[in-house]
Amino acid sequence: MIRLSAALTTLVLAAAVLSPPTSAYAASSTTCTGTTHVTYSPGLTLTPQDVTGTETDTISSCTSTDTTITGITTSPTYSFDAPGASCNAVQVSPGGGGLVxxxxxxxxxxxxxxxxxxxxTGGIVQNTATGTVTAGEFNGATAVITWIxxxxxxxQCLMPGGLTTQDxxxxxxxxxA
Structure with missing residues (x-):
């Protein structure tokens, strides 16, 4: 009886620790997906070089706890500098560290x-940028943008002009928040 009671107590405590409090359901959550198109100038090669990129993202599908959000209205387009970039090694922080x-x-x-x-890894290049929403809707929330x-x-990097676009x-x- 003591073993069963101790096991039951452990199970109840584990459930309490693993279960989010009901207030966690009030927190905002939004996930959006879309496509990204990048152009590089000069084109990426196997030799590291300073590159300027222009990226256009089209994000038309969102699921959110704010039911009025179903997408993003403007396709963010921005330019970035990528010093020492080469094929499969382009590291940038979007918008100089900020994005609206x-x-x-x-x-x-x-x-x-x-x-x-x-x-x-596994034939995929992934750039994941993490930051904070500092103004507007979801102020104070954590934002994670992942490009794949x-x-x-x-x-492609050995071709004349190198790799100039990527989708x-x-x-x-x-x-x-």
Whole structure:
């Protein structure tokens, strides 16, 4: 009887620790997906060099605890500098560390402090930038933007002019607040 009671107590305590409090359900959560297109100048090669990129993201599908959000109205387009970039090694923080998201409900969210981490595994290159919403809708929330591209075929980098464009997927997640 004592073993059963101790096991039951342990199970109840574990459930209490693992279960989020009911107030956690009130926190905001938004996940958006779309496509990304990047152009590089000069084109990426196997030799590191300073490159300027222009990125256009199209994010038309969002799921949110704010039911008025179903997408992002303007496709963010911005330029960035990528010093020492080469094929499969382009590391940038978007928008110089800040970005304004224009939601379809007329609200905006200013994301700042975005710091990217680049990984390449299993034929995929992923750049994940994490920051904070510092103004507008979801103020105080954490924002994570993930860009996913296929690993570049090195032969593309040997072509005259190098790799000049890349297409992939983008995922924007906002949680908290």
């Amino acid at each position: 998201i224009h939601w379809n409900n007329g609200q905006t969210s200013t994301l700042t402090g975005l710091v990217g981490v680049l990984t390449a 591209y296929a690993l570049v075929n090195p032969l 992939g997927t983008i995922v924007l997640q906002v949680t908290g």
